[in-house]
Amino acid sequence: MARIGYARVSTLDQDLDMQVDRLKGEGCAIIRSEKVSGASRDGRAELATILQFLRPGDELVVTRLDRLGRDTRDVLNLIHECEQRGAFVTVLDPHVSTRGEMGHVVLTVLGMVAQMERRFIKERQREGIVKAKADGAYKGGKRRLDRDAILQLHQTGHGASMIARKVGCSRMQIYRVIKENQHKTE
Structure with missing residues (x-):
């Protein structure tokens, strides 16, 4: 035991x-x-x-x-x-x-x-964001991934698995960054 x-x-x-x-x-x-x-x-x-x-x-x-x-x-x-x-x-x-x-x-x-506590935290967070946006103080959350590094590695032919290991995130996040970039360039 x-x-x-x-x-x-x-x-x-x-x-x-x-x-x-x-x-x-x-x-x-x-x-x-x-x-x-x-x-x-x-x-x-x-x-x-x-x-x-x-x-x-x-x-x-x-x-x-x-x-x-x-x-x-x-x-x-x-x-x-x-x-x-x-x-x-x-x-x-x-x-x-x-x-x-x-x-x-x-x-x-x-x-x-x-x-219930989690719901209250999320609600207070949403209220704070709405107020900060109204005051012009909200810029969005801090980006946790270096999108430029991901795109550069992708453009040099590296696969999602290798990029994910190198950057320290999941492959799904890599795919999202690549997809977002494709939508911006279209």
Whole structure:
């Protein structure tokens, strides 16, 4: 039986150290962490690895429920998958475990709160963008990819897979940049 910790933050500039330290302090022998959005399970390779290797009696430990995800259905599905493997889920803050029946009820409610919180964040963000646009202060989000480098590599005959590795993104993003450029030049 192992205690396996999972730490997650949403963006690259956020820090995982506090979560990792807390999980170590709770006796987690294995800790997997990643910097990826909790809106869905897409792209969460570390979480997928944990789920794949859970054994009966293992315990998946997170500092807060929203570290597992911000969608109630996803969180409940994750918990169900853990239980199908004979494992438990423990949330440290507030301390709740699926070892008891009441834990399931509390985790369901907490999952709903996390999803609602995500909706509120998105709504506040939309309102802020509308106001900033009206004030002439909004210029759009910061571009994360060097589009010129992608197009230059593409024009010199490099394939999407190689460009994606070199730039550090997915092939789909490469295809989008190339397609956007084709539409601009038409």
